[in-house]
Amino acid sequence: MISPARRLALAVTAALAALVLPAVPALAEDTPSPSAKTTFVLGIKQDIDSLNPYVGVVASAYEAYQLMYDYLTGSSEKDFSPVPGLAESWETSADGKTWTYHIRKGVKWSDGQDLTAKDVVYSFQRAIDGDTENGQYGNYVANITKVSATNDYTVVMETSEPSPSMLRLLVPILPEHTWSKVSGEDVGTFANDNAPVGSGPFKLVEAKKGQSYRFEANKQYWAGAPKIDELIIRVYADDAPLAQALRTGEVHMVNDISASVFESLMNQPNITTSDSKYSGFTELAYNVGAATVDGKAIGNGHPALKDKRVRLAIDHALDRNVLLDKVLRNHGTIASGVIPPIYADWHWNPGSAARAFDVAKANELLDQAGYPKGAGGVRAGPDGKKLEFRLFGRESSETSKKNVEYIRDWLKEIGITVTVSIMSEDQLTAVIGEGEYDMFEWGWVVEPDPDFQLSVFSCGQRSTEDGGEISAGWSDSFYCDESYDALYEKQKTILDPAARTAVIKEAQQHLYDNAVYSVLYYYNNFEAYRSDKFTGFVHQPSNGGSLVFQYGTYTYRNIAPVTNQTAQKRSLGGIALVIGVGAGLIALAGVAVVLFSRRRRVTADERE
């Protein structure tokens, strides 16, 4: 006879099984069924800091804004040239100060309302007036003096001076009817994650911070309906699990992974890797004389680095080919100017006039400059101060740590002693702002418009002093030169692209000739995707640029599932899950039986 206790145990087990089992058939079905949605999953490493376009700053946040919202103009997939966005056409007045944008008709917000010129004016006015809003987009609207709508589909903007940036206004157009409810006071902490209304190619439907973001395709999108139905962005903490997820098919694409993980994905079945050309460069930067904008010297940089000849000598001693080969493992190109070659129109390079790797030349330059070799082979200046420099590398970057080691060894060859320190980027930022460095290794990512990158070397970007406190600008070289500033200011107001290009190239050459930075290399961006599942990925620029995190949403709108896909066999994971659930149930039953039977025995024992 079955004892009551054992019967109870069986009942509990049965109940548990009844709870769990309905889940199993779901797994047994072949995925994907014909009616199933096509979902594309992108794995990223840096979580979206905020879905509110007035506060988020990380790259993944900007990626989300591009998906959710539209801009007046866009950047072409071919070469980043301006292309129509919400504005289907535009014209400029003769003096270049009045811009008229013609807004596309028939565009609807995701809640069904019409998108009109009023929404455009609202978005720009908010970027001009709001404190938080201006903090985010101030750079784009700094020159705009007036924004108005002459009718429902025409926006007129007036600027204080001719501004080429008027075709690169990356200010998202937001719906006035929902955003007017978010006050200027609340906007700083507004999450914008509850089914926000947008007009972009995708619509946010679910946000789980730190985990995943689900976007639904906008099948009415004006530039054509995306071919996928759903886009999920999943956040991973580290490279290794991210690559693992690509292998198992949990994600269909990964971006911005490390070189070693990228190489482990090369030549894997069903995975296509893309060594995409990128808009970033890495440089060796010098403290060319740290000072505030008022010209007051700050920090403790080595005075010899103010001497252009010393910097040129250092530049000659750098064997960039070794860095490219040993550190970057050839995932990049040798660099010279500060605008990377993916911006073909703006990019400048010295061609055959490039400074060669030439130790003899470097030694000669230093001898001429008055830094003869002294005891122990270390050079010293006329004042007897030895050429002993600090060089800072970044803790978070493996390539940075290697680069600084190479540079130290090379400079030893020409009689310069280098002390390497590795620190966090946060600490390095603080140290640079105070001018307490000689040299460091870091890099920049350059926007399609070169204005900001060039501004970094202007006098006005040096640190400022405010009530005895030094606060940093964007300059990390403290370069300040009148003729350079003139070039920088000049390019700001030229509307004709060809004429502007000439000035921009001249500015890059100026920086190169004066060795303000020793730009080391342009590095690639590592991307990989499941080519057995999706096809139609788009490079920007067309000659091998990035596939995602573009200036635009080309890939997301163009990818489609690979057709004639044979019915997917249930994944091994699914089988394992069924086995796991089964084993779990058996174990539970076992435990229950043992516990109850023992309990009976115990009570029997004790009665004796």
Next chain:
Amino acid sequence: MTTTTAGGGVRARRPRALPLRYVVRKTVTAFGTLVFVVIVNFFLFRVLPGDPAKAFSPRGRNADPNRLAEIRRDLGLGLPWHEQFWAYVKNLASFDLGVSWGQHAPVSRLIGERLWPTVLLSGTALLLAAGIGMWLGARAGWRHGSRLDRVSSSGAVTLYSTPEWLLGLVLLIVLSDLGVIPAAGMQNPLSELPPALDIAWHMVAPVTVLAVVYIAEYSLIMRSSMLDERYADYLTTARAKGLRDDLVMRRHALPNALLPSITLFFLTLGFVVSGAIGVETVFNWPGLGRLTYDALRGPDVPLLQGLFLTFSAGVILMNLVADLLYPLLDPRVRAS
């Protein structure tokens, strides 16, 4: 079950209510510790190097250096420290932990969102580990020198000295390559399973890693306290009564040997909140550990302050609970 009067008597006598003075003293001490933590917390993160204005403003998209100065002012960075401290304490009194610099959201909301995944992960691991660890340790100690003892003790020492992230990484690479466990995360957005089951499925690997480390701790402690009890006189009495060996252990020796393990349990319970940064990072678990890791960028001072306050409060609270429970469990504490 019939009640028994034989044996240790710990469970036989009903504990009397706690003396009020004891409760008050322990609570005041806990509160004092908390105040101390609040003060240390404030200064600790202000010595971290960094320029939050630059770290949290759009690099390249915000070319105006005047804006940087403005952001610094908005963050209250220029203010003298005592004014900053006063503002911090005042806000804290109204349970306002401030606004995260990096994530642009109230710190209390951010912590709230990430609290339960951590409690779920560490809590499950802790309960499992305590159960299995005590069971193993008790048996190993009871049969000192047996095969079980030798295997479990050496195993425990090995696991206890293994870094958990390493264990996690190995498990992750090997098992997920075989498709036995999901790669990472708490939920797969593509999964067709009911959410609760999907989460449970994703918990298997991280819980295993965490539990294995905890188990080692519990079994070692339980083993040694069992060894202490093994030759006690009252056990001889129990055996003399003719009780089976197994019963002597579970009903007589175990309750007395349990106290050090309970201490450990409450101590680790405090650490449930602080989670396991390493394991959460490896397994991509969206908990407080990961949040802490993210907050170190910048550094995001308000978020770090909030997190450390939460962690410390968790430990202090659990210690208080343990202090208040001891006299109920152990008459010796009550007597003193």
